[in-house]
Amino acid sequence: MPADLSEKVKRYEDMLKRALQKAKYFPTPNSHMNNIAKDYYTMAEAYYKDGVYFRNKGDPVNALASFSYGHAWLDAGTKLGIFVVDDETLFTI
Numbered sequence: 072m073p074a075d076l077s078e079k080v081k082r083y084e085d086m087l088k089r090a091l092q093k094a095k096y097f098p099t100p101n102s103h104m105n106n107i108a109k110d111y112y113t114m115a116e117a118y119y120k121d122g123v124y125f126r127n128k129g130d131p132v133n134a135l136a137s138f139s140y141g142h143a144w145l146d147a148g149t150k151l152g153i154f155v156v157d158d159e160t161l162f163t164i
Contacts, residue, residue: 091112094145094149112148
């Protein structure tokens with residue numbers, strides 16, 4: 072059975088929204104790595120906003136891509152060690 076695109080968009084939007092709430096900066100404030108954490112988080116937020124925009128415009132494919140890319144920024148930051156997280160259902164920890 073093929074994937075339900077509408078369900079998948081909702082699931083990935085929720086996953087990114089929850090991940091944005093849980094990801095906390097780990098590096099020392101004003102350090103180079105803290106700036107990188109800000110950049111990664113800002114990218115994730117931007118992709119979340121893009122996903123909402125596409126969803127509202129009736130473009131579920133680009134919405135899903137945006138939510139997925141946004142989550143990837145946070146997950147990559149977690150693996151890099153710039154975010155502290157405690158939820159292995161949202162992050163690769």
